[in-house]
Amino acid sequence: MLKMDKISKVFRTELVETHALSDFTLTVNEGEFVTITGPSGCGKTTFLNIAGLLETYTSGTYLLDGVDVTELGDFQRAKLRNEKIGFIFQSFNLMPDLNLFDNVDVPLRYRGMKAAERKQRVEQALESVGLLGRKKYLPAQLSGGQQQRVAIARALVGQPRFLLADEPTGNLDSNTAHGVMDLLHEINAQGTTIIMVTHDQELAEKSQRNIHILDGRIHEESSAGVLAESSTAAVA
């Protein structure tokens, strides 16, 4: 379970103070598929970075799978991230010099896993996205949709509890995007919790819950396609 309680994030410069998130309270339960929507600059990416332990926050409490991450150091956060969270990016962020096998292998390398087990897991992950036959290919030799599938395999290879996706279909045509979404729903059906940032209202409506953020606060929540007015306070 992911539980944020009154999380605030303030970016300060000498002249300006920007409140990216204010009193942001959210709980995501095991197995949910939650979409995050909102206009540009509303705080979606900041939320995702904090949720993924890539950024610290100014105040509040954040429990990831029961672990309070507030006081964790960089090494512990990296370890927790590696074990519990998978990331999918809009622009795939595959390593251009590494072939598909080595790209998917990256999280397991940081986990310090033995070569034989890594090989088995990587091949399993590539097979699950239908790209095992191309494991020696470089990312540049694949289409956008295939690259995103590799990125999904890389996110899943460590068997994380949470999958954080930042506009995973943003760079894809609609047909390919649907294919990727079907894959994500399939993954979610197998028990992985997914939090996805998107601009696409159609995709948001297909998720179990949609959180609409405005000015760093939760503005609306909809469940299973039903829009509901929400206060800016906590959403349980």
Added chain:
Amino acid sequence: MFFYYLRLAGLSYKRNPILSTLMVLAVAVGIGAYMVVFTLNYTMGGDPVPHKSAQLFHVQLDNGNPDRDGDAPDQLTYMDAMALQEAGLAYRQTASSKLSVIVEPANPEIRPFSVIGRGAYADFFPMFDVPFLYGQGWGSDADQNVEQVVVLSRETNDRLFGGADSVGETVVLAGLNFQVSGVLDYWDPVPKFYDVNNGPFDTGEALYIPWRHTVEQELPRTGNTNCWKPLDGTGMEAFLNSECVWIQYWVELRTAAEEEDYLNFLNAYTDEQRELGRFQRPRNNNLFDVQEWMIEQEVLPDETRILAVLAALLLAVCLLNTIGLLLAKFLGKSAEIGARQALGAHKGSLFIQHVIEAGFIGLLASASWAQADQDYGVLIISRERLEVATSCEIGIYMQDQLVGRLFQEESRSFNLPAGDLSVRLRVLPGQMPGCSPGIEAQNNTRLHINAGDVLKYRIASGPQGMYLKKADLNY
């Protein structure tokens, strides 16, 4: 993870080959320039007799012009050198000076030729640990009786006798018959510490004869002669009685007490001479050991030091440029760094990854210089630990040629072409008291050296005599 990072560094190199090669070249140029100057400094400023440089002293007496300020002369007058030699108060002592002499080979097919030689006293050879291939130096009787004996350099012996053992043979020098008492092995101390006034980086002399011949035969002197006072008359007699300095004088003093006693003697001597009208400057007598003398004489010229600083600055500039290029390269990888962080890399591991990438560039730059020596291997023979029960020096013979000598606690390194090598060891006589050749089995150790090898062997001994045993490089 180290090899994983190394592989990533290689891939990163391939991704931007031009930029990466530029970095390698920048560092390589810096390292190359610095290493050239560093090697030059090291060679020129090295200790030519490290095992006894603190026991050998150059004698300096200030008989300079009392009407002018200035440093004490670097050399001695004939009168002073002879006075010190006759006093004989040091453990060993030798006056020496360069001379020019015509050699008339016995072989009529070889035309007479002129060489630079050195007049010296018998102590010259044991004092400076001069290595002998055949025979030995002359005794002190030969000095007193001005015997016609000569020690040849290895090159001169090769020229006159085809490299054969010429001890006892006759060589005609300046029209006189000299008998060969010994032939030197390779000996070319750098700097030539015993005569830095006449070219510290000149090669060694072609032959050595008892010093008195310089005067008795009036052989042509070469090298610096400095006179602050006109001669009282003409001819050799007047020159010998003048204040002209032209003789290098060295003594061997084994302890601080001996050094103090000898300096007291020098002071007493010059005080006495002052009463006779000489040495009118304030007392300024000095004993410089080898290293002090090199510094005093500025054997390492200021230009070399400036060059070293410039080379270090060039290296720093090259490194700064490379750092700039590396930063540009790493900034271009910010998306990858972000992705790696998201996938579980902590800051420390990312830092190590990029340090290894930078190190990889530096390694390639260094390797480009090491490549120059790829045809050679290095053989180190060590006697650094006291495992052989003899205080005598041990000669190292490669392919049956003497190539080096080892005292206790020393080691020698050889750059050798790749291939098979035969190494024998034997105790060498003569250089240490009581060291005579014993009954010894000269074991032949056969080695094979590949290009790029760095092999270290230690000298061990067993019932069959001395042999080489493989040792770790850290031995």
